[in-house]
Amino acid sequence: MDLAVAAVAPAALALDKHPALIVAVSGKTLSAGATALDAASEGALAMALAHAGFDGKAGQTLPLYSLPGIKAGLVLVVGTGALPDSGELSLQVWHKVALASVKAVPGKIGKALSTLAELPVAGSSLASRISDLARFALEASYRFDNYKSKKPEAGDLLARLTLAIADKAELKIAKDALIWGQCIGTxxxxxxxxxxxxxxxxxxxxxxxxxxxxxxxxxxxxxxxxxxxxxxxxxxxxxxxxxxxxxxxxxxxxxxxxxxxxxxxxxxxxxxxxxxxxxxxxxxxxxxxxxxxxxxxxxxxxxxxxxxxxxxxxxxxxxxxxxxxxxxxxxxxxxxxxxxxxxxxxxxxxxxxxxxxxxxxxxxxxxxxxxxxxxxxxxxxxxxxxxxxxxxxxxxxxxxxxxxxxxxxxxxxxxxxxxxxxxxxxxxxxxxxxxxxxxxxxxxxxxxxxxxxxxxxxxxxxxxxxxxxxxxxxxxxxxxxxxxxxxxxxxxxxxxxxxx
Incomplete structure (x- = not known):
């Protein structure tokens, strides 16, 4: 899987060209990215979650296709569970959420943009969250099929994941962190x-x-x-x-x-x-x-x-x-x-x-x-x-x-x-x-x-x-x-x- 970082503000998500977007819901609370997409779709995202009975448990995912007002054909919503009193996810929940988000995107989609770096994680900085997301993505996409006579088709795996950050000024820090996360994952x-x-x-x-x-x-x-x-x-x-x-x-x-x-x-x-x-x-x-x-x-x-x-x-x-x-x-x-x-x-x-x-x-x-x-x-x-x-x-x-x-x-x-x-x-x-x-x-x-x-x-x-x-x-x-x-x-x- 190829990994990249891009500066994409929540307000620009609806027009982003990636075929799939990954956003989070903490219990019933939409993340900043999910809130922006809900506004762009005039409430269609929140309505779809309600109709599906999505309760935002940690690692729970729900694919939403062809939401109005959103360029991406797929919006993948991943639950984090309700935030604790500290307002921050534990590292263990963060790990679970990140793995679930990558595994849930259909490989045939090809490319996806993840907004999960915006989530509050205990003891973390933006750099550590980007590093974590990179190595978790490589962990989630790992396969060992060297001795299988029939190999999985290339379309079974997501080809590229881009990690979104809101502030362009932090792009250099995020790119360095991405490299370190890739080194760990490799x-x-x-x-x-x-x-x-x-x-x-x-x-x-x-x-x-x-x-x-x-x-x-x-x-x-x-x-x-x-x-x-x-x-x-x-x-x-x-x-x-x-x-x-x-x-x-x-x-x-x-x-x-x-x-x-x-x-x-x-x-x-x-x-x-x-x-x-x-x-x-x-x-x-x-x-x-x-x-x-x-x-x-x-x-x-x-x-x-x-x-x-x-x-x-x-x-x-x-x-x-x-x-x-x-x-x-x-x-x-x-x-x-x-x-x-x-x-x-x-x-x-x-x-x-x-x-x-x-x-x-x-x-x-x-x-x-x-x-x-x-x-x-x-x-x-x-x-x-x-x-x-x-x-x-x-x-x-x-x-x-x-x-x-x-x-x-x-x-x-x-x-x-x-x-x-x-x-x-x-x-x-x-x-x-x-x-x-x-x-x-x-x-x-x-x-x-x-x-x-x-x-x-x-x-x-x-x-x-x-x-x-x-x-x-x-x-x-x-x-x-x-x-x-x-x-x-x-x-x-x-x-x-x-x-x-």
Whole structure:
């Protein structure tokens, strides 16, 4: 979908040449754009809403065709729900309304003009609303049909959406915001594409190829370590996960230098288990197809790197993805095996299905060489986090309050929320092993916390946070698919750091 911004005052909407217009109704109250169209149609718009019983609930839409006095053939009305006492929509309602408006415009219309940027949204500016509308439009129009023998016709999707602002003086601000929103949407779509790829395509080497493609223009430098190089570095914990697979593990580093040469980089570390059978600790067969999404942490890092490259973000960022396939075979790691990490600590592997922390701990040691300003790892790490937080919020774990607060605030601003969980030393004893320095699981309780506590043992050299995205990275069921989260959260976090 192509996106644009135009200065169109409400009074000029009736004569606008777009074949479709999108306006809002808050409960029974018409927005400024809807009020202008109602006046131009001599009350026909309000009368049509009344006859249809339209009550303006959040996300409710109603197409109105051929209203008198209005040049556009279609006026799409979208409800926001009644405004709360604050007079502003919540970010969650705003997100829902924006998605519904794009999905409801018939693709055959071709082009549409949206007036939703005029809506009052809590904590927002015009720039943030334009940015939001751009990325929400790309989210709403996303399709993954690479493997469909019959592709949807081009007319099924809206070709172009223009976002209207009332004041021409703010056009430059709006255009800049549109570009940032497109960058977020593009990065999120890239992450979704990677997550949705089948595991016979998206093996570890495929992810390294995608990283190399990001570096084709020289804006991102890419380095890939194979198993021989990792063995020399002592990354035996990471290699234990790929021991049963025919596909070689990969450790991929992407370096983007958008800041000053001497500035310490922010490092993102993504878990890239391209398929997780559980290894010898085999998972149940039902739903195992969804274990192709166990690389969504790595996909989110790739999506972020793609976006900051497009945005030319003024910040130094290093993205590291630890990629492996966890398979059972005669060479696979067994429960009870003890391996040495790159840090020198030894790990008793009690469950080979707790493999994400095994690849991450070596990657987290590896990134010490970059002398990072902060490290954030992103992983579909634990089912326990899904039980705790469901599909709404990602789990956030950090031993640094300031870094945690930055990430929480970023998630709130872009409606890609996280919820902070403890990483208290009280939980560390659950990881005690009689035979090694640490066990890779901590028993039946506090599973997401003990996983984070395990990772914390490898992050003493820098400020660190961990995002457990097991509940938010993909959706199950008939509409299953990758969500591209937490790409928006991470990009807002980086944007705020670059601004400082």
């Amino acid at each position: 990065g999120q779509s890239f992450a979704r594409d990677l997550g949705n790829q089948p595991p016979n395509v998206a093996y570890p080497g495929y992810l390294s190829e995608m990283a190399r493609a990001l570096g084709d223009d020289g804006s991102v430098s890419v380095d890939v370590l194979g198993e021989a190089e990792m063995h020399k570095l002592g990354m035996h914990c990471l290699l234990s996960v790929s021991a049963g697979s025919a596909h070689e593990a990969q450790l991929v580093t992407m370096t983007y230098n958008g800041g000053k040469a001497k500035d310490a980089p922010v490092v993102l570390v993504g878990k890239g288990i391209t398929f997780d059978t559980g290894g010898i600790s085999l998972k149940p067969g039902a739903g195992m197809d969804e274990m192709k999404y166990d690389m969504c942490g790595a996909a989110s890092v790739l999506g972020v790197m793609a976006a900051i490259k497009l945005a030319k973000l003024k910040l130094n960022v290093v993205g590291v993805i630890a990629c492996a396939e966890n398979m059972p075979s005669g060479t696979a790691t067994r429960p009870g095996d003890i391996v040495k990490t790159m840090s020198g600590q030894t790990v008793e592997i009690l469950n080979t299905d707790a493999e994400g922390r095994l690849v991450l701990c070596d990657a987290l040691t590896y990134v010490e060489r970059f002398k990072p300003a902060a490290v954030v790892d992103i992983a579909t790490l634990t089912g326990a986090c899904v039980v705790a937080l469901g599909k709404v919020a990602s789990g956030l774990f950090s031993t640094q309050d300031a870094l945690a607060d930055e990430l929480l605030a970023a998630g709130q601003r872009v409606d890609d929320r996280a919820w902070r969980m403890p990483v208290w030393d009280d939980y560390q004893e659950l990881l005690d092993s009689p035979f090694a320095d640490i066990a890779n699981i901590g028993g039946p309780t506090a599973g997401s916390i003990t996983a984070a506590c395990y990772l914390a043992r490898f992050t003493k050299a820098y400020p660190w946070a961990h995002l457990d995205i097991a509940g938010t990275a993909w959706l199950s069921g008939a509409q299953k698919g990758s969500t591209g989260r937490p790409v928006p959260l991470l990009l807002e976090f980086l944007r705020a750091r670059a601004a400082v």
